[in-house]
Amino acid sequence: MKARKSSAIQPQMFQFVDMDELVPKKHILRQLNEALDFSVVHDWVAPLYTERTGRPAADPERMVRLMLLSYLFNHSERELYQLLSMHAGYLWFCGLDFESVQRPSPNRPSLPDRTTLVKTRKLWRKHGIFEQMMIHVVDQCIAAGLVKPDVHAGVDGSQVRANASVHSLQEITLAPVHSIEEYLSELARQDQDEMPVDPKKEDSDPPPSSSVRSASETTRLQEEAVHEDFHGKKFSNATHRSVTDPDARLYKKSKGQEAYLRYLVHNVVDVTSGVILSTQASLAAGTAEREISLRQLTALRFQHPTIRIRTVSADKAYGTPEYLGALFAQGMIPLVSLRNLELEPIPTWKRQTHEAEKQQKREVKVQEVLIKNKAKRIQLEGKYRQIQKRRTRCEHAFAEAKTVHGLDRARSRGLENMQEQTLLTAIVQNLKRLCRFKKKRPQTGSLACQNPESVIREETLTSAISRLCSAIFSCIRPFHTVNRHFSPDF
Incomplete structure (x- = not known):
């Protein structure tokens, strides 16, 4: 039967979504969540915050998970925050759901602001938290x-x-060395140049024409738009810096x-x-x-x-x-x-x-x-x-x-x-x-006891086959010994 044409998708008014069921069993985020305990970061960052004053800090474990998501899938912070609201796996890995992103509430876990993540990285970088991680x-x-x-x-x-x-390179200019007398005379000369000008004298000068002003501004904008020509010039770390x-x-x-x-x-x-x-x-x-x-x-x-x-x-x-x-x-x-x-x-x-x-x-x-x-x-x-x-x-x-x-x-x-x-x-x-x-580690030690029934069944089958083979060989051996004494012409 031909499918009916649907004009629009009408979602259900009330939906129940289990975030754990949306993440595949063999997904890298699920393996990463089971491989390492991220709760130790609470002890590392505890000396960086006060217990009584200030606003409550964001959950450090959630911040670590956000940073790992950014580097695991090569997302910038801006791109990561755009994908979080529509990616179930990312939200599940951070301990969140769709409700916490769309309708955040102070009574339940919520997604921290992007600026909070930037400031947290700066604070942790200063105190060596990433080295401890x-x-x-x-x-x-x-x-x-x-x-x-x-x-x-x-x-x-x-x-x-x-x-x-490379165009951000500029030549390093070292400050000239002056004596005290030269420095004081230079300051006096700068003060004299910065003296206020008589407004009557300033108004008496004729204003420049609009055509000349527009031409000079156009030339300046063109020079700023074009990068400097580096041909024939030598650059080194001793003379230039970005x-x-x-x-x-x-x-x-x-x-x-x-x-x-x-x-x-x-x-x-x-x-x-x-x-x-x-x-x-x-x-x-x-x-x-x-x-x-x-x-x-x-x-x-x-x-x-x-x-x-x-x-x-x-x-x-x-x-x-x-x-x-x-x-x-x-x-x-x-x-x-x-x-x-x-x-x-x-x-x-x-x-x-x-x-x-x-x-x-x-x-x-x-x-x-x-x-x-x-x-x-x-x-x-x-x-x-x-x-x-x-x-x-x-x-x-x-x-x-x-x-x-x-x-x-x-x-x-x-x-x-x-x-x-x-x-x-x-x-x-x-x-x-x-x-x-x-994931590929062999089952030894305590892991070998997870399937005792299959192990016992395999050992029983192996021993039964070995007993059957030994019984067959024991029956064949006497007959072969008797026939060995007869001549081939019999």
Whole structure:
């Protein structure tokens, strides 16, 4: 039968909607809700608020869930608040329903204002709440067994475009140095220039014509509309700075690459599980990758004392003697892709020196050669070759963060905002890996007792089949033994 044409949809006046039934059983939000307990944030933010004065603060657990939604699905805050009123999964994850959004009431949970979320992020960023969240998520990965006690780490850095244009660069002007007499005379000259003008004299001057005024204004507007021509000019971080984002720096990794205003993001990744153990944003500089990674590796020993980093895999940019020596000093095995694996001879000198400075330089050079040869022998042995191949998971983590979670460009301006974006992106990536691990974890220990009937049935069937097979073989064996004594011609 042909369907009838309906002019309009008439919804029911009274509807009962169960938010839990609208979210699929295998949805990522449901797995995320079961993987981690977000109520610990109440203890972290308790010293930031007073108990008696001021308005009641928004629920910190709900604020955390809103931030995770923004980074998990790569939504800006404005876009997230536009989608919340019509997305059942987002509302369920935040402990809300459609009534709390359409008709908020002080007697039940409601959605906080977007400006409240912005101010909360600023307050938490100032007091290091996001760093505590990152440490807590990594501890949960360790407790679940996703990260083993003996960690094979990989370090790498990636560049992130700043939220500023190259046209915002302006030359740095240093204040001139004057003596006290010159400074006082300059102030007197400025006061004389700012003296009031006689209004009669001012009125006696003829006003400019409208045609000349319009032409000058048109020229000024055209000059402001067109960007400055940069051809033939040289820019560097020592002479220029961005007015929009003063923390951004001109940076490029290769000679053929174009320099843009960028930040650097550094990750320490467990190459076995892919969990990001530590992440840090920094100003773009040539030696920042090695310096920041050493700080991260040192801090991990105190942040997570239950794990120990055995090996550190890195690319050729980390193959300096200073970096390799620092890893050896901390008891870590460097798996760095060195450019040349030939062992260098230990330098010797024909004449001795009695100058302390020259002697120190010679000792440093000998020590550098010994460190390089030690790292090369580890590469030549090939014992950790399989672990070193997993270093590409550092690249995979950056690729996932940039293509899925919006780390290809800075959301806000300033190094502190870049650090917040880096931490929340790494938290979301680690939570995804934790959910996947708990979903595929084998049933051992207490989990094996969830289906006792099926286990007993399978064991009974296996034992019955084994008894039947043994009985059949016992019957066949005597007959085969008797026939073995007859000749083939019988």
